[in-house]
Amino acid sequence: xxxxxxxxxxxxxxxxxxxxxxxxxxxxxxxxxxxxxxxxxxxxxxxxxxxxxxxxxxxxxxxxxxxxxxxxxxxxxxxxxxxxxxxxxxxxxxxxxxxxxxxxxxxxxxxxxxxxxxxxxxxxxxxxxxxxxxxxxxxxxxxxxxxxxxxxxxxxxxxxxxxxxxxxxxxxxxxxxxxxxxxxxxxxxxxxxxxxxxxxxxxxxxxxxxxxxxxxxxxxxxxxxxxxxxxxxxxxxxxxxxxxxxxxxxxxxxxxxxxxxxxxxxxxxxxxxxxxxxxxxxxxxxxxxxxxxxxxxxxxx
Amino acid sequence: xxxxxxxxxxxxxxxxxxxxxxxxxxxxxxxxxxxxxxxxxxxxxxxxxxxxxxxxxxxxxxxxxxxxxxxxxxxxxxxxxxxxxxxxxxxxxxxxxxxxxxxxxxxxxxxxxxxxxxxxxxxxxxxxxxxxxxxxxxxxxxxxxxxxxxxxxxxxxxxxxxxxxxxxxxxxxxxxxxxxxxxxxxxxxxxxxxxxxxxxxxxxxxxxxxxxxxxxxxxxxxxxxxxxxxx
Numbered sequence: 058x059x060x061x062x063x064x065x066x067x068x069x070x071x072x073x074x075x076x077x078x079x080x081x082x083x084x085x086x087x088x089x090x091x092x093x094x095x096x097x098x099x100x101x102x103x104x105x106x107x108x109x110x111x112x113x114x115x116x117x118x119x120x121x122x123x124x125x126x127x128x129x130x131x132x133x134x135x136x137x138x139x140x141x142x143x144x145x146x147x148x149x150x151x152x153x154x155x156x157x158x159x160x161x162x163x164x165x166x167x168x169x170x171x172x173x174x175x176x177x178x179x180x181x182x183x184x185x186x187x188x189x190x191x192x193x194x195x196x197x198x199x200x201x202x203x204x205x206x207x208x209x210x211x212x213x214x215x216x217x218x219x220x221x222x223x224x225x226x227x228x229x230x231x232x233x234x235x236x237x238x239x240x241x242x243x244x245x246x247x248x249x250x251x252x253x254x255x256x257x258x259x260x261x262x263x264x265x266x267x268x269x270x271x272x273x274x275x276x277x278x279x280x281x282x283x284x285x286x287x288x289x290x291x292x293x294x295x296x297x298x299x300x301x302x303x304x305x306x307x308x309x310x311x312x313x314x315x316x317x318x319x320x321x322x323x324x325x326x327x328x329x330x331x332x333x334x335x336x337x338x339x340x341x342x343x344x345x346x347x348x349x350x351x352x353x354x355x356x357x358x
Numbered sequence: 359x360x361x362x363x364x365x366x367x368x369x370x371x372x373x374x375x376x377x378x379x380x381x382x383x384x385x386x387x388x389x390x391x392x393x394x395x396x397x398x399x400x401x402x403x404x405x406x407x408x409x410x411x412x413x414x415x416x417x418x419x420x421x422x423x424x425x426x427x428x429x430x431x432x433x434x435x436x437x438x439x440x441x442x443x444x445x446x447x448x449x450x451x452x453x454x455x456x457x458x459x460x461x462x463x464x465x466x467x468x469x470x471x472x473x474x475x476x477x478x479x480x481x482x483x484x485x486x487x488x489x490x491x492x493x494x495x496x497x498x499x500x501x502x503x504x505x506x507x508x509x510x511x512x513x514x515x516x517x518x519x520x521x522x523x524x525x526x527x528x529x530x531x532x533x534x535x536x537x538x539x540x541x542x543x544x545x546x547x548x549x550x551x552x553x554x555x556x557x558x559x560x561x562x563x564x565x566x567x568x569x570x571x572x573x574x575x576x577x578x579x580x581x582x583x584x585x586x587x588x589x
């Protein structure tokens with residue numbers, strides 16, 4: 058009896074594994090990207106065109122920029138599509154990425170409640186706006202997840218000239234000590250909420266607390282106009298060129314990870330900067346507004 | 359293999375350094391989990407007691423429902439509570455979402471069925487003659503109940519330990535209702551989920567090791583009580 062049960066379990070498990078093996082031979086490219094790219098809906102529009110043209114399907118894993126890059130370093134994915142230029146360049150310089158192509162950009166906006174307790178409405182100087190929020194001690198929600206948006210937020214806090222607290226965690230890696238640090242203004246646990254979650258969650262959190270936050274425009278538009286009972290937050294500060302947000306695509310270097318599908322990744326990267334894809338990006342509208350600006354054909358703007 | 363060695367060493371240095379930020383995370387975890395375990399015990403143990411000792415129509419059905427609730431997903435509890443306490447919800451005015459109170463509410467709902475069903479099981483195991491003997495010896499109902507509670511304490515302690523284990527290890531409710539805000543509602547499990555998202559796996563596993571260590575300490579404490587009971 059026991060042996061029979063064992064057989065049944067073995068056979069069942071075997072059956073589950075067959076589709077897995079079959080899948081491996083299919084044309085599937087794995088891409089790690091950021092939650093903001095995924096949440097904006099751009100990829101859902103863009104990738105079917107690529108699949109139609111080339112027969113290559115793209116599996117998208119949306120994470121924070123830190124985790125997406127980590128996936129690339131570990132060779133878990135074939136290509137990385139993120140927005141944190143310095144880190145992307147380091148990723149290529151360290152030999153993990155084959156090359157980086159600038160695809161497009163959008164911008165960040167500083168959002169807040171209609172009541173605007175820190176009185177930043179209409180400001181164009183992002184660090185000044187943050188400074189006013191801090192001085193007022195008005196609630197501010199930070200992604201705090203080591204993402205591209207978080208990286209940008211930290212650079213803006215640095216530009217305010219306010220005293221910042223640096224936090225360092227130490228971990229042991231390959232038996233050597235490594236440390237990672239992040240910075241935030243004084244006031245953590247009082248008015249500064251570091252929630253360590255994706256863009257969508259940060260927006261709903263800020264709405265719930267009627268707090269200030271920083272978001273990429275695409276995700277904001279989606280949450281504000283793309284659903285019933287839109288987000289109860291307003292754009293209060295925009296237009297500073299320090300809020301600029303470039304996206305880059307990086308195929309994982311096959312020299313580092315021989316198993317990655319470099320050929321296809323290479324095709325996808327080059328397709329994204331092709332006139333067709335660039336036009337598609339320019340035409341993509343969220344609730345009637347252009348959300349991304351292609352980098353190669355900038356005249357389209 | 360290196361990965362695990364790295365994780366252990368990181369965990370050791372995390373505990374050794376006694377970093378205040380890290381201690382706050384452990385403190386929030388313990389505070390929220392023990393509060394919800396305490397409330398769930400106050401509700402669940404008497405409920406289990408009543409169900410075990412009274413006969414009424416639908417008793418078996420009620421027990422089956424409670425048993426089913428043992429497999430309640432944390433995400434479902436999270437969503438359910440969220441719908442009530444978010445700003446657009448019925449209790450929105452109390453500003454509960456993303457606070458420790460919200461986490462406690464969700465966790466209590468999660469573990470009341472655990473405490474109740476385990477208590478029923480523990481009490482049902484006690485020989486019927488205990489009750490009869492106590493009653494014939496002139497004990498009143500309350501005294502009888504106390505006697506049985508004492509006899510069943512090993513099982514009831516197990517109920518509470520299981521409930522505590524469930525809440526200190528769960529991540530769904532803490533994330534959805536607590537919101538993982540650093541210094542407010544970040545717990546060990548949501549911190550682990552975050553470190554995983556950031557790609558810092560070693561730190562994530564290190565936190566898991568710390569969680570088990572803390573849980574071990576709590577269980578030693580419980581064991582002290584359990585150990586006195588006859589198994």
